Amino acid sequence: MDTFIGLMSGTSLDGIDAAVVRFPPGRVELLAARTTPFTRELRSELLALIQATGTDLLDRFGELDHRLGRLFAEAATGVCDQAGLEPGRVAAIGSHGLTVLHRPTGETPFSLQIGDPNLIAERTGITTVADFRRRDLAAGGQGAPLVxxxxxxxxxxxxxxxxxxxxxxxxxxxxxxxxxxxxxxxxxxxxxxxxxxxxxxxxxxxxxxxxxxxxxxxxxxxxxxxxxxxxxxxxxxxxxxxxxxxxxxxxxxxxxxxxxxxxxxxxxxxxxxxxxxxxxxxxxxxxxxxxxxxxxxxxxxxxxxxxxxxxxxxxxxxxxxxxxxxxxWVEAVAFAWLAQKALEGKPGNVPAVTGAAGKRILGGVYPGTTGCGEDSKPE
Ligand SMILES: Nc1ncnc2c1ncn2[C@@H]1O[C@H](COP(=O)(O)OP(=O)(O)OP(=O)(O)O)[C@@H](O)[C@H]1O
Ligand SMILES: CC(=O)N[C@H]1[C@@H]2OC[C@@H](O2)[C@@H](O)[C@@H]1O[C@H](C)C(=O)O
The missing domain is CATH 3.30.420.40 (ATPase, nucleotide binding domain)
Structure with missing residues (x-):
C-alpha cells in the first residue's frame, strides 16, 4: 500500500487532473495520469458560482459540491483503471477540491473548496484526504500556497x-x-x-x-x-x-x-x-x-x-x-504527496510560506470502505 492518487482542479477551471503515484526515497514514480475535462456547461456553472450573488447560492453550492464529488470519484477510478490497479491497492487519495472562494486575510479568514470527499471515499472505497487548507488558516496562515x-x-x-x-x-x-x-x-x-x-x-x-x-x-x-x-x-x-x-x-x-x-x-x-x-x-x-x-x-x-x-x-x-x-501533473502529484504526509502524521505546510504559527498536519481523513464489512458501492 505505497500507492497514492492525487486529484487537483485548479483556478483555470479546465477539469480534474488525476495522478497515480509512488514515492520511492527521493523520487516520484508516476504510474498513470489523466485529465477529465469539465463540460462547457459545468465550467460555466462553476464560474457562475464563483462569481455569484443571489438567493439560490447555497443550493447551487451544495449541488456543485455533490456533482464535483462524484466527478472526482470517477476521475480516481478512471486513473486507477488506466494504471491497471485495484482500488484496494491504493493507500489514499489526496483531493484538493475546487476553490470557490479564497479570503485568507481579515477578521474571518477562510478558503472554500468543493468536491465532497465523503462521496469520493464512498464511491471509490479508498481513504480520502481533503480540506488541506483550513488547518493552516486556523494556525494563522494563508492556507496557500501548499505545493x-x-x-x-x-x-x-x-x-x-x-x-x-x-x-x-x-x-x-x-x-x-x-x-x-x-x-x-x-x-x-x-x-x-x-x-x-x-x-x-x-x-x-x-x-x-x-x-x-x-x-x-x-x-x-x-x-x-x-x-x-x-x-x-x-x-x-x-x-x-x-x-x-x-x-x-x-x-x-x-x-x-x-x-x-x-x-x-x-x-x-x-x-x-x-x-x-x-x-x-x-x-x-x-x-x-x-x-x-x-x-x-x-x-x-x-x-x-x-x-x-x-x-x-x-x-x-x-x-x-x-x-x-x-x-x-506536478500539482496533482503534490496532493498525493500531501495525503501521504497526512497519513504518516507529518506536517505538510511550510510556515515561512503561509505565515502559519507552526508546522501542521494538513487535511481531514475520510476513511475508505475496506474493513467496514460492506463492499457494495452505490451506482
Ligand atoms: N500548449 C499551451 N499553450 C498555451 N497555454 C497552455 C498550453 N497548455 C496549457 N496552457 C495553459 O495552462 C492552463 C492550465 O494550467 P493548469 O492545469 O496548470 O491550471 P490549474 O491547475 O487550473 O491552475 P492552478 O495552478 O491555478 O490551480 C490553461 O488554461 C492554459 O492557459
Ligand atoms: C486557494 C487556491 O486554491 N489557491 C491555488 C491557486 O492556484 C495557484 C495558486 O493559487 C496557489 O496558491 C493555489 O494552488 C496550489 C496548488 C498551492 O496551494 O500550492
Whole structure:
C-alpha cells in the first residue's frame, strides 16, 4: 500500500487532473495520469458560482459540491483503471477540491473548496484526504500556497539556489535557497494564465492561447503593463496568496478603460504581466537564484517562457519534465504527496510560506470502505 492518487482542479477551471503515484526515497514514480475535462456547461456553472450573488447560492453550492464529488470519484477510478490497479491497492487519495472562494486575510479568514470527499471515499472505497487548507488558516496562515513543501522535497539541490514556479490559473513561486541555514519561502506571484484565458475567450471564443501564438503576434503596451503592475498585490510583502476573486475579467476591464489597443496587444501585455510579476518576485526575494524550474500549464506556452527568460537572463530556465515529472501533473502529484504526509502524521505546510504559527498536519481523513464489512458501492 505505497500507492497514492492525487486529484487537483485548479483556478483555470479546465477539469480534474488525476495522478497515480509512488514515492520511492527521493523520487516520484508516476504510474498513470489523466485529465477529465469539465463540460462547457459545468465550467460555466462553476464560474457562475464563483462569481455569484443571489438567493439560490447555497443550493447551487451544495449541488456543485455533490456533482464535483462524484466527478472526482470517477476521475480516481478512471486513473486507477488506466494504471491497471485495484482500488484496494491504493493507500489514499489526496483531493484538493475546487476553490470557490479564497479570503485568507481579515477578521474571518477562510478558503472554500468543493468536491465532497465523503462521496469520493464512498464511491471509490479508498481513504480520502481533503480540506488541506483550513488547518493552516486556523494556525494563522494563508492556507496557500501548499505545493512548496513538495517542490522542496523534489527539487532541492545542495549549494544551488533554485526557484520553482507553478503557472496555472494563478502562479505561485517556491524559493529553494540550497543551504541548510536559509529557509524555503514562497508565495503566489499573481495571475498565471487566468487573464490570458479570459481575454482570448472573450475576443476569439477560444479557451486558451495555444503556444502563446496570439500573444506573440501583438506588441506589448508599456503603459498598460505599468497600469496593471500598479496593483498593490504585486508589491505586497509575503506571506501572500490570491485567486480569481481578485484577478479576473472585471479586474482587467477596469484597467483597460481609457486604452485603445489592438486585442492582440492586450494579450501580449497580459503575457508580459505574468512574466514580469514572476521575474520581479524572484529579483526581489531571491537574487542569487541560478535556476528557475517551471511547471503547470504555463510551461507549455513557449511565448510565456521566452518572456520570462528575457527578464531573467542570468537564470537557467528549465521545466519540471527535465527532472522526470511532466509539468502538467506536478500539482496533482503534490496532493498525493500531501495525503501521504497526512497519513504518516507529518506536517505538510511550510510556515515561512503561509505565515502559519507552526508546522501542521494538513487535511481531514475520510476513511475508505475496506474493513467496514460492506463492499457494495452505490451506482
Ligand atoms: N500548449 C499551451 N499553450 C498555451 N497555454 C497552455 C498550453 N497548455 C496549457 N496552457 C495553459 O495552462 C492552463 C492550465 O494550467 P493548469 O492545469 O496548470 O491550471 P490549474 O491547475 O487550473 O491552475 P492552478 O495552478 O491555478 O490551480 C490553461 O488554461 C492554459 O492557459
Ligand atoms: C486557494 C487556491 O486554491 N489557491 C491555488 C491557486 O492556484 C495557484 C495558486 O493559487 C496557489 O496558491 C493555489 O494552488 C496550489 C496548488 C498551492 O496551494 O500550492
Amino acid at each position: 512548496p513543501a513538495f517542490h522542496a522535497a523534489l527539487f532541492t539541490r545542495a549549494e544551488q539556489a533554485r526557484a520553482v514556479v507553478n503557472i496555472g490559473g494563478m502562479a505561485n513561486l517556491t524559493l529553494l535557497p540550497g543551504s541548510e541555514e536559509a529557509a524555503v519561502t514562497g508565495f503566489d506571484t499573481g495571475p498565471g494564465n487566468v487573464l490570458l484565458d479570459a481575454w482570448i475567450q472573450q475576443q476569439l471564443g477560444q479557451p486558451y492561447d495555444r503556444d502563446g501564438a496570439w500573444a506573440a503576434s501583438g506588441s506589448v503596451s508599456e503603459e498598460l503593463l505599468a497600469a496593471l503592475l500598479a496593483d498593490p498585490y504585486f508589491t505586497l510583502p509575503p506571506p501572500k496568496s490570491t485567486g480569481r476573486e481578485h484577478f479576473n475579467s472585471t479586474w482587467l476591464q477596469d484597467r483597460l478603460r481609457g486604452f485603445e489597443l489592438e486585442p492582440e496587444a492586450v494579450q501580449a501585455t497580459l503575457a508580459e504581466l505574468t512574466a514580469a510579476s514572476i521575474a520581479v518576485a524572484i529579483e526581489r526575494e531571491a537574487q542569487g537564484t541560478t535556476e528557475l524550474i517551471v511547471c503547470g500549464g504555463g510551461a507549455y506556452n513557449p511565448d510565456l517562457l521566452q518572456r520570462i527568460g528575457a527578464r531573467l537572463p542570468a537564470v537557467k530556465l528549465s521545466v519540471s519534465d527535465d527532472y522526470g515529472l511532466a509539468a502538467e
